[in-house]
Amino acid sequence: MGTILVTGGAGFIGSNFVHHLVEHSDHRVVVLDKLTYAASASSLDVLPGERVELVQGDVADASLVDDLVQSSDAVVHFAAETHNDNSLADPSPFVRTNLVGTYTLLEAVRRHSVRFHHISTDEVFGDLEYDDPAKFTESTPYNPSSPYSSTKGGSDLLVRAWVRSFGIDATLSNCSNNYGPYQHIEKFIPRQITNVLTGRRPKLYGEGRNVRDWIHVADHSAAVELILDRGARGQTYLIGADGERDNITVLRTILRLMGRPEDEFDHVRDRPGHDLRYAIDSSRLREELGWEPQHQDFESGLTATIEWYQENRQWWEEQKAAVETGYAEAGQ
Numbered sequence: 001m002g003t004i005l006v007t008g009g010a011g012f013i014g015s016n017f018v019h020h021l022v023e024h025s026d027h028r029v030v031v032l033d034k035l036t037y038a039a040s041a042s043s044l045d046v047l048p049g050e051r052v053e054l055v056q057g058d059v060a061d062a063s064l065v066d067d068l069v070q071s072s073d074a075v076v077h078f079a080a081e082t083h084n085d086n087s088l089a090d091p092s093p094f095v096r097t098n099l100v101g102t103y104t105l106l107e108a109v110r111r112h113s114v115r116f117h118h119i120s121t122d123e124v125f126g127d128l129e130y131d132d133p134a135k136f137t138e139s140t141p142y143n144p145s146s147p148y149s150s151t152k153g154g155s156d157l158l159v160r161a162w163v164r165s166f167g168i169d170a171t172l173s174n175c176s177n178n179y180g181p182y183q184h185i186e187k188f189i190p191r192q193i194t195n196v197l198t199g200r201r202p203k204l205y206g207e208g209r210n211v212r213d214w215i216h217v218a219d220h221s222a223a224v225e226l227i228l229d230r231g232a233r234g235q236t237y238l239i240g241a242d243g244e245r246d247n248i249t250v251l252r253t254i255l256r257l258m259g260r261p262e263d264e265f266d267h268v269r270d271r272p273g274h275d276l277r278y279a280i281d282s283s284r285l286r287e288e289l290g291w292e293p294q295h296q297d298f299e300s301g302l303t304a305t306i307e308w309y310q311e312n313r314q315w316w317e318e319q320k321a322a323v324e325t326g327y328a329e330a331g332q
Ligand code: NAD
Pocket: 007, 008, 009, 010, 011, 012, 013, 014, 032, 033, 034, 035, 036, 037, 038, 039, 040, 057, 058, 059, 060, 077, 078, 079, 080, 081, 082, 083, 097, 101, 119, 120, 121, 122, 152, 174, 175, 176, 177, 178, 179, 183, 184
């Protein structure tokens, strides 16, 4: 038992991880979150106040970070600017939060000898051809495509250097595309679900042949907790649940599950530099730490996610018009 500092804990995956810790451990959790447009403090509302404290602040604020790290037993670092499309429009917050923010945390955990787990993405490896039998592994060279993925790749390299040069007690994980409750409606799956719920037509970039390797966010949370407890110092673990699907298939499944014709969507402008395909080989995590995904039935996970957005309209409804106006201005 101890205090875990969760950065970005009011975002999608961070808030799901905080829910997971409250349910599955005795840890006290302090969330450090800047509460950007991507955050919802309300995602943490139902959790007991004696277990979870929310501090609004920036991971690049060295003095605040130093205070919080000093009084924690471990740090799990989710905070980031995360949307590829935004990073193409304005990379600057990505550089500041993803690079300078991670550097700021690393210096604090180094000073206070605090355990650190860094959350990253499979996008640091670039993309695979459609017909490539290979998947990403821990030794795949970094080859990021976007300002988002390059700043995440840079943050991973900072963590590795701080392990090697300063001996900090850190682990890293790179996960594939997550879906589930509390995901911001700018992202693919919740955008399309909430388009249908508000009478808008779903929007598919280009031909929709791009492949993502979907994992339920609950499986990501369980993997991170396991790595935090039992991961080897300095080690990187890839997290994925063999969930490869192309975007058009995912969209048609959403439409079918919501009782709509499967061709009731628009093709819109493709994302510049759009990565073709991601696929994760998570053998190390499975073989060394015994992790297995528990939510591999994509249709039932998607059905529960659709129900969550239907039942929690107050969580997303106010933002919907502005998000769609922003996309429409970009031709998407
Ligand atoms: P999100 O955008 O939903 O949440 C990010 C959170 O970080 C928000 O609450 C935001 O307010 C906070 N934040 C942003 N800048 C901050 C700053 N300067 N200081 C403090 N807090 C700040 O993102 P997410 O999808 O939950 O992703 C969380 C992490 O997981 C990220 O590091 C991301 O790269 C990684 N990841 C995401 C996915 C995915 O599919 N969403 C997959 C693999 C890895």
